[in-house]
Amino acid sequence: MTAPVLTIHDLHLSYPARGATGTVHAVRGVSMEVGAGEVVALVGESGCGKSSLARAVLQLRRPDAGRIVLEAPDGPLPLHELTGNALRHARRWMQVVFQDPYASLDPRMSVGDAVAEPLRAFGLARGAESRKRVAKLLEQVGLGSAVASRFPHELSGGQRQRVGIARALAPEPRIVLLDEAVSALDVSLRAQVLNLLLDLRRDLDLAMLFITHDLAVVRAIADRVAVMYLGELVEVGFRDTLLRSPRHPYTRALLDAVPVPDPARQAGRTLVALGGEPPSQESVPRGCGFANRCPLAEERCFSERPRLRPVDGTAVSCHLA
């Protein structure tokens, strides 16, 4: 196997708590890899630390500790050590698409200029060459080159998200990080954008780290899935294995909570599988972070923190799995 495109090793990130003296431990020792051309979905509920992890990976926020290595064509780039221009140039190889395509496009910049901006910023193309590449990118995301002269407010949500994707693809990155990139789209448009991403992955051999709370998206697009809870990965595995036989009680609860679009099957299920709320990230428990909500928890779970370990081809952080 070739080297992973992205390697995250023992990443920690904390913030000072708002208005108080405590510390929010948002990411607590996450390690994961994304292989070349691989789509990894990072799933978890609000507050689990998935967006903090994304910020740390992008170096929008410096992690407290840990390594983030991006495999660029001319060798590995240790993002956690880079600063200034070196970091800026490294970003060419890892691009990002955000949730809200309206907020992430400059309303005064035409679509063509928005897509050309990264080409200029990384010194990749100017003038006629840039226009040619913008036209090709807009075709590639299914918009057609004619939209280049339009402005974001003239586009629908689905079209704007395609512009965001074209912009991310412009510098020919090796990996794209998608932070809830289809969550704001309606069902019919979401399917279109997911199909576009599947096509791009096939045509460009593009790796993706797909951050989402939506398990339907995971089903559609992921090769592997990492489940995050209270700042830690609790289960990492291949999509079908993880969805078919989840090992961690939290993964199971999460899957059980998703309503099935089939009343006949839904009738036999109870939706409520999980009571209570996660503990505060300011006072993370000593043992397993999920123990206070876990239907299986034993004494040991409250005193001893489980570590990710392999169980039948999946990695699980649970004493009882």
Add this chain to the structure above:
Amino acid sequence: MTALLTIEDLHVRFAAPDGAVHAVRGVDLEVRPSETVALVGESGSGKSATALAFMGLLPRSAEVTANALRLGDEDLLRDGGRRTRRLRGGRMAMVFQDPLTSLNPHLTVGDQILEAVKLHTDLSGGAARARVVALLDEVGVPQPARRALAWPHQLSGGLRQRALIAMALAGDPALLIADEPTTALDVTVQAQILDLFQRLCADRGTALLLITHDLGVVAAAAHHVAVMYAGRVVERAGVSELFSDTRHPYTRGLLASIPGDLGSRDRLPQIAGAPPDPLDLPSGCPFRPRCPEEVDRCAEEEPPLDGPAACWVKGEAS
């Protein structure tokens, strides 16, 4: 049983710079006590405008006309909205998608519910406060007496949504309209809220109009379903018929575009194109430009909802 919510031939028009947007074009809807009806559709389909028109919550600039808008036997059209204002928050209440913007950040959660209790019941003083705690308890807020003293920002999204539901229940509503109540919530919290709605329908006999775009939520929570597209109901069915005997090509497209359980890395079936511009609806059936089943008649005449679906090809009852 007679319907609690009755809407007949509702039309809503908004003034826009380039002409009037006809957002709701002749909607009929009924919800009975103890029943949950899901109103399904994508952004701009007119589902929220339908609910807001019924609740009298649209801006004055919106033009609302209907043959009938009734809550039980109260005619909401008759006295220029006075009756609607009197009933709103009492016999009929609404819960919105975003629980943070619906709460006043300067008042504790308990005080906000207390306002509703005082407005819609005869309770005051200690009895009213006790009622607030009882309502929070009923909607499953742990430590309700303590949580009543909390500020909105101190609560999680799930607890804030419960607080809003508690507020909606203060006047003991016979009808609850919930507009995307779980869309902003995590799935485990969504499951808790849907369970709460089911208990309300079963225990209190509440009639629930549940507005959602999520067909999983529909399958889990609704008894009947109305699917909206471009301002009209295009399909109406009991929940199991909707999924087992889907008629309208739009509904079938929606169902197909949900990623399946497991397996292939194939492309998802998708509905081509995008919903029509409300200022420039196509002739005939508004779904026609995206429809795989189009026949000549579809361009000539908009199909009525006479059977299960408003469709010239698939609309006949079987």
